[in-house]
Amino acid sequence: xxxxxRSALRPLRPLGGRRGPAADVPLRGVRHGAGLLYPGHxxxxxxxxxxxxxxxxxxxxxxPYRHDMVAVLGETTGHRALKxxxxxxxxxxxxxxxxxxxxxxxxxxxxxxxxxxxxEGSLGQEYLRFLDVNELLxxxxxxxxxxxxxxxxxxxxxxxxxPCPRTPLLRVSPDTRAPTRFVDDEELAYVIQRYREVxxxxxxxxxxxxxILGEIVxxxxxxxxxxxxxxxxxxxxxxIRLSAQSLQVLVSELIPWAVQNGRRAPCVLNLYYERRxxxxxxxxxxELGITEPPTVHVRGPA
Amino acid sequence: MATHxxxxxxxxxxxxxxxxxxxxxxxxFRSSWPRGPLGARHLSQEKQATETHFGFETVSDKEKGGKxxxxxxxxxxxxxxxxxxxxxQLRAQQNVSWEEIAKKYHNEEDPLGGSRVVVCDINKExxxxxxxxxRAQGHKAGLAWVLGxxxxxxxxxxxxxxxxxxxxxRNVTHIDQALQEAHRVLxxxxxxxxxxxxxxxxxxxxxxYDLYSFQVIPVLxxxxxxxxxxxxxLVESIRQFPSQEEFKEMIEDAGFEKVTYESxxxxxxxxxxxxxx
Numbered sequence: 001x002x003x004x005x006r007s008a009l010r011p012l013r014p015l016g017g018r019r020g021p022a023a024d025v026p027l028r029g030v031r032h033g034a035g036l037l038y039p040g041h042x043x044x045x046x047x048x049x050x051x052x053x054x055x056x057x058x059x060x061x062x063x064p065y066r067h068d069m070v071a072v073l074g075e076t077t078g079h080r081a082l083k084x085x086x087x088x089x090x091x092x093x094x095x096x097x098x099x100x101x102x103x104x105x106x107x108x109x110x111x112x113x114x115x116x117x118x119x120e121g122s123l124g125q126e127y128l129r130f131l132d133v134n135e136l137l138x139x140x141x142x143x144x145x146x147x148x149x150x151x152x153x154x155x156x157x158x159x160x161x162x163p164c165p166r167t168p169l170l171r172v173s174p175d176t177r178a179p180t181r182f183v184d185d186e187e188l189a190y191v192i193q194r195y196r197e198v199x200x201x202x203x204x205x206x207x208x209x210x211x212i213l214g215e216i217v218x219x220x221x222x223x224x225x226x227x228x229x230x231x232x233x234x235x236x237x238x239x240i241r242l243s244a245q246s247l248q249v250l251v252s253e254l255i256p257w258a259v260q261n262g263r264r265a266p267c268v269l270n271l272y273y274e275r276r277x278x279x280x281x282x283x284x285x286x287e288l289g290i291t292e293p294p295t296v297h298v299r300g301p302a
Numbered sequence: 303m304a305t306h307x308x309x310x311x312x313x314x315x316x317x318x319x320x321x322x323x324x325x326x327x328x329x330x331f332r333s334s335w336p337r338g339p340l341g342a343r344h345l346s347q348e349k350q351a352t353e354t355h356f357g358f359e360t361v362s363d364k365e366k367g368g369k370x371x372x373x374x375x376x377x378x379x380x381x382x383x384x385x386x387x388x389x390x391q392l393r394a395q396q397n398v399s400w401e402e403i404a405k406k407y408h409n410e411e412d413p414l415g416g417s418r419v420v421v422c423d424i425n426k427e428x429x430x431x432x433x434x435x436x437r438a439q440g441h442k443a444g445l446a447w448v449l450g451x452x453x454x455x456x457x458x459x460x461x462x463x464x465x466x467x468x469x470x471x472r473n474v475t476h477i478d479q480a481l482q483e484a485h486r487v488l489x490x491x492x493x494x495x496x497x498x499x500x501x502x503x504x505x506x507x508x509x510x511y512d513l514y515s516f517q518v519i520p521v522l523x524x525x526x527x528x529x530x531x532x533x534x535x536l537v538e539s540i541r542q543f544p545s546q547e548e549f550k551e552m553i554e555d556a557g558f559e560k561v562t563y564e565s566x567x568x569x570x571x572x573x574x575x576x577x578x579x
Contacts, residue, residue: 042530047517055525068528181530 037186040179049076052182061237064212068178074230075182075192081228082188088267089191095270102190103274105197115277123284124277127204134210194269195226201273205285206258207293212238213246217254224262226269253294264289414444420462422448422455423470453479457487464488468497472543481556488578494558500565500572501545507568515540546572 036043044052056072063069089095115124180189199218206221208214216238223231239247265288276284285291409415423429429447436445450456452467452474465484474480484494502508515537523533544552546563549572553561558576565572 045517048521051518051521052524055521059525066528069525072524 037184038180038189040181041184041189042181043184044076044182049182052076057233060234061240064238064241070230070234071178071196072182073233074195074228075180077229078192079183079188081226082183082185082191085195085226085267085269086187086191089269092267092270094272095267098194098270098272099187099190103272104193105201105273118278119280121280121282122277123204123273123279123281126281127201127277130200130204191269195222195228198269198271198273201271202268204281205268205288205290206261212242213250213254216242216250217258220255220258221262224259225265225267257291257294261290410440412444413439413441417463418444418446420446420448420457422450422452424449424451453483455483455487459486460489461487462489463492464495465492466495466497469499471496471498472539477544478552478556481553481558485557485578490578492578494553494574494576494578496549496553496574498549498572498574499540499543500549500569502569503565504568511570546574549574 052072053076056069056076059066060069060073086099089099112128115128118124180193183189183192199222202208202218202221203210203214206218208217216235219231219235219238222228223235239250242250268288271284407415421429421432423432426449429449433447448456452470453476465488467480467484471477471480481494488494502511519537520530520534523536524530527533543549546565546569550561550563553574553576557578559579561574561576563572563574
């Protein structure tokens with residue numbers, strides 16, 4: 001691969017007989033330079049989108065730790081749902097502001113010290129606690145976290161961020177969100193990016209850990225709220241790998257709770273979380289109509 | 303008539319025996335013969351029965367000979383099998399496949415057969431993987447691993463009998479320089495061999511190949527390896543590479559003679575060969 005990337009894109013050879021791209025554009029798709037709507041955009045033909053959707057769906061089922069595949073599935077199948085979401089955001093004043101200002105939640109933009117200094121029970125504090133408990137924070141912030149992940153056991157770091165082999169923790173953090181690539185509209189690309197970044201806030205709001213059960217509950221909530229096919233598929237197929245006991249708890253308690261609250265709450269993408277760090281979590285829950293979350297065991301049930 | 307009868311009776315297979323027996327059942331026969339696997343038993347039973355009923359003296363004589371007859375038939379059968387096997391082997395020896403010839407030459411201690419190979423790549427990781435693969439295949443000696451640039455090889459002139467490059471020359475920035483270097487390090491009489499993606503000559507297959515390359519391969523790269531861009535680059539670099547004839551001319555420009563090429567799979571891949579004379 002290094003040899004491939006090393007040689008720059010070679011110019012067209014002056015010798016004759018070269019088949020130019022013009023004759024094959026319908027098959028080849030748009031080359032970069034033309035048709036790029038946002039940085040990182042990869043224009044794809046409908047056939048490629050279909051293949052990507054099928055392949056990513058299969059791969060995420062086969063290997064649930066391929067978060068990039070879940071993301072690709074969302075991007076390739078979510079066009080209609082994203083348009084609906086964007087219209088909902090436009091109608092709401094706070095949502096319209098978000099669409100205008102385009103804030104991003106990432107560890108580098110988060111002032112973790114400030115969040116730590118916030119009162120107990122506030123959204124910021126709870127969010128920080130959520131990141132901590134689920135081993136997504138290293139006391140040396142973002143850079144060290146990536147070090148932790150790549151080396152498994154960082155030297156000099158007081159904490160060990162190796163997921164316990166028995167708990168299938170899905171390691172997600174604000175910064176493992178890959179940028180959008182396959183959405184062919186710049187505003188919708190932001191909407192799906194915002195949806196991904198809000199996912200962790202939803203964990204905090206719903207009080208769900210990042211193990212498989214917790215993720216499924218959040219997926220059900222999101223499926224009802226956003227209508228994204230990826231959420232619906234994840235909600236339906238996620239429980240496949242669960243034990244009978246967890247399945248029972250899921251179906252009897254957790255899913256009905258998630259669906260009820262998802263229906264009742266207004267669109268969660270309309271919340272400007274970056275301005276609500278001081279708001280107490282319970283007050284926010286009340287505002288959204290989210291009831292007391294049922295307890296989910298953190299130790300791996302699957 | 304008796305002889306005809308006896309021949310009919312003494313057919314080899316046991317099953318046919320019983321059928322024959324049934325045909326010959328005469329009124330008054332009452333025994334149920336034990337249907338053994340060997341004809342011999344039938345014979346002995348039959349002998350008594352027929353003797354009593356038909357008094358076939360000749361049969362009894364023939365039977366004694368018949369027991370031996372079966373043994374001889376069996377021996378003949380075994381000998382014929384053996385002969386057939388020998389014939390097959392001889393025939394196979396006359397139409398030897400390349401694999402069998404290679405196997406005969408293969409030497410466990412020295413799989414390279416006395417030759418020495420220098421493996422050269424610009425990427426250290428590739429060399430590492432190559433070393434692992436070679437070890438897994440059982441090569442212990444005779445291989446040297448050199449980090450080097452194809453456009454500027456770290457070898458002296460006229461050193462090698464064969465220079466081969468597979469799916470590598472496409473990634474070289476200046477192909478003509480690489481060809482000149484190949485010409486330099488080869489001994490006079492040495493052969494240059496290059497396996498590389500090339501242009502498809504059949505228009506229908508070309509369209510299918512284009513469709514597959516541009517629509518499917520980057521998707522596969524994304525789904526399996528999480529890397530769209532590298533595979534997009536790969537298929538584009540394949541299109542950028544010169545056609546078989548053009549590449550042949552480039553090889554001739556570098557000084558090689560008797561340059562030929564062979565297209566595989568209607569041109570998806572081509573093997574070019576040239577000699578330094």
